[in-house]
Structure formats: C-alpha cells, structure tokens
Amino acid sequence: MIGQLLMRGLLAGLVAGILAFCFAYVFGEPSVDAAIVFEEQMAAAEPADPGAIEEEPLVSRPVQSSWGLLTGILILSVGLGGVFAILFACAYGRLGALSAAQASLLLAAIGFISFSLVPWLKYPANPPASTFDDTIVYRTDLYFLILAISLALGYGAWMLRQQLLPGLGAWNASVIAGLGYVVAVAVVFLIMPAVNETPETFPATVLWEFRIASLGIQFVLWAGIGLVFGSLAGRVLDRDGTSRIAAA
Amino acid sequence: MSDNTTIPALAPQPFPLREVTPWAIFGLIIGLIALYFIGLEQGALALFEGATIHEFVHDARHLLGFPCH
Numbered sequence: 001m002i003g004q005l006l007m008r009g010l011l012a013g014l015v016a017g018i019l020a021f022c023f024a025y026v027f028g029e030p031s032v033d034a035a036i037v038f039e040e041q042m043a044a045a046e047p048a049d050p051g052a053i054e055e056e057p058l059v060s061r062p063v064q065s066s067w068g069l070l071t072g073i074l075i076l077s078v079g080l081g082g083v084f085a086i087l088f089a090c091a092y093g094r095l096g097a098l099s100a101a102q103a104s105l106l107l108a109a110i111g112f113i114s115f116s117l118v119p120w121l122k123y124p125a126n127p128p129a130s131t132f133d134d135t136i137v138y139r140t141d142l143y144f145l146i147l148a149i150s151l152a153l154g155y156g157a158w159m160l161r162q163q164l165l166p167g168l169g170a171w172n173a174s175v176i177a178g179l180g181y182v183v184a185v186a187v188v189f190l191i192m193p194a195v196n197e198t199p200e201t202f203p204a205t206v207l208w209e210f211r212i213a214s215l216g217i218q219f220v221l222w223a224g225i226g227l228v229f230g231s232l233a234g235r236v237l238d239r240d241g242t243s244r245i246a247a248a
Numbered sequence: 249m250s251d252n253t254t255i256p257a258l259a260p261q262p263f264p265l266r267e268v269t270p271w272a273i274f275g276l277i278i279g280l281i282a283l284y285f286i287g288l289e290q291g292a293l294a295l296f297e298g299a300t301i302h303e304f305v306h307d308a309r310h311l312l313g314f315p316c317h
C-alpha cells in the first residue's frame with residue numbers, strides 16, 4: 001500500500017513539475033533574460049581584460065531556459081512528490097476526520113509554507129548578477145540552514161498540535177500551534193543575518209518580477225502535488241479507509 | 249461487529265509507523281539527492297568536475313530560489 005502511495009507521489013511530482021515549468025517559462029524566464037542583459041552591460045562597462053579568452057558557453061541560453069529548466073524543476077518536483085507521499089502515509093488518519101484529498105491539500109499547504117514560503121521570506125530568490133560570486137558558499141549555508149530550521153519548526157508545531165489535540169480540540173490546537181510556528185519563525189528571522197548584495201543599479205522591477213515568479217513557481221508546484229496526489233490517493237485509500245473504519 | 253450501513257465521521261485508520269519507516273528512509277534519500285543536484289552540485293559543492301550540470305539546470309536553480317551567482 002505504501003509503495004503504491006509512493007508511486008502516486010512520484011507521478012504527482014511529475015505532473016506538478018510540468019505545470020510549474022510552464023509557469024516558470026512564461027513568468028520567470030523574461031526576468032532571467034533581463035538580468036542577463038544587465039550582467040552583460042556591467043561586463044561591457046568594465047575595462048577589457050586583455051588576457052581574457054572569449055569562452056564558448058557550455059550550455060546555450062535556449063537550452064538552459066527550456067530543457068535545462070524543465071529538467072531542474074522535475075528533479076526537485078519528483079523528489080518532493082516522493083517525500084510528500086511518505087509524509088502523507090505518516091499523517092493520513094492522524095489529522096482528524098479528513099478524506100485523502102483533504103489531507104493531501106492540507107499537507108501541501110504545510111509543505112508550501114515551511115519548505116518554500118518561509119525560506120523565501122528571509123532569503124528570497126535572486127536573479128543572475130544580483131549577488132556576489134564569492135559569497136556563494138556563505139549564502140548556500142544560510143539558505144539550507146533556514147530551510148532546515150523552518151522544517152524543524154514545522155515539525156515542532158505539528159507535535160505541539162498533536163499534544164494539545166485531546167484537551168483543546170482540532171481547531172484550537174491548530175491555531176495555537178500555527179501561532180507558535182509564526183512566533184518561532186519571527187525570532188529566527190531576527191537572529192539570522194540579512195543578505196543584501198544587489199547592486200544599486202540593478203533594475204528594481206526585474207528583481208521584483210523575478211522574486212514573485214519564483215514564489216509563484218513554488219506555489220504551482222505544491223498546489224499541483226496536493227491536488228494530483230489527493231485525487232490519485234483518494235482512489236485507493238477512501239475505499240479502503242472506509243472499509244477499515246467499518247471493520248473497526 | 250461490522251455495520252456497513254453507517255459510516256461514522258471518524259478519522260480513517262492510520263498506517264502503523266513501523267510499516268512506514270523503511271519507506272521513509274528510502275523517500276528521504278530520494279529527496280536529499282534531488283535537493284543536492286538542484287541546489288548544490290557544482291555550486292557550493294561538487295561531486296563531478298566542470299560546470300555542465302550547473303549550467304544545464306542553472307535557470308531552475310535561480311528560479312527555485314537556491315543561491316547561485
């Protein structure tokens with residue numbers, strides 16, 4: 001049964017990844033291209049380095065923005081779909097009287113907030129040429145640190161909700177756990193260092209559009225996983241779940 | 249004593265956690281490998297030489313919010 005759920009999770013990740021790619025291609029790529037134009041202008045303004053050799057790009061721009069983008073998004077979305085299915089298997093039946101589709105959507109909302117939204121709020125996505133090359137390791141450390149903290153706090157909020165559930169009921173327990181998560185995230189945001197490397201001349205509209213597109217891609221990804229997995233899992237589970245309740 | 253005519257508004261039976269554990273380890277490994285290749289390889293860390301993987305998934309790395317250049 002869990003193997004079947006995993007297959008459905010990978011499939012949901014595939015479908016969601018294709019949707020997210022379409023969104024990214026239409027709404028994200030224009031700002032990537034605009035950022036690369038800015039990058040080339042900056043490079044042209046620098047005094048020419050006589051020793052520099054004109055490098056042939058390893059992967060052409062059209063390939064990067066189509067097959068490369070699709071492959072990259074699919075790697076993440078299929079991986080997330082698989083993990084999602086396993087988390088669903090842990091959560092299903094422990095969330096209260098929710099159907100498989102409802103449980104899937106709830107889990108996708110939690111995934112979007114803790115995996116995508118919270119890290120994005122502290123360290124938003126940056127287009128090409130808006131950060132310093134030599135801080136890549138530092139910025140990567142910070143990003144994965146906030147990702148790990150956000151996921152850990154999400155798990156903590158979940159445990160708190162389960163603790164409060166018997167005494168306070170589903171609604172109150174969820175509200176208190178949710179508020180606790182928000183307060184804990186706010187404290188972490190205040191403690192962790194800011195990253196502000198964007199050059200003053202970088203076009204502000206490009207930065208804004210890139211970041212909003214980035215958040216939109218993540219939203220499409222999670223919404224797709226939640227909806228597709230919910231309907232696929234519902235076909236196996238609700239039938240089976242009902243019979244299990246009746247037998248109990 | 250099963251009575252199939254009434255379906256109570258109860259939570260469905262959860263899977264026993266020890267049944268999920270081996271799958272969870274498997275799923276975690278898939279997830280971490282995916283995260284590594286999209287977020288880190290030939291950026292902050294590198295298993296393979298060169299920059300072809302980085303260049304190929306470059307736009308996805310930026311647009312999915314992972315640090316790059």
Ligand SMILES: [Zn+2]
Nearest residue numbers: 128306316317
């Ligand atoms: Zn880059």
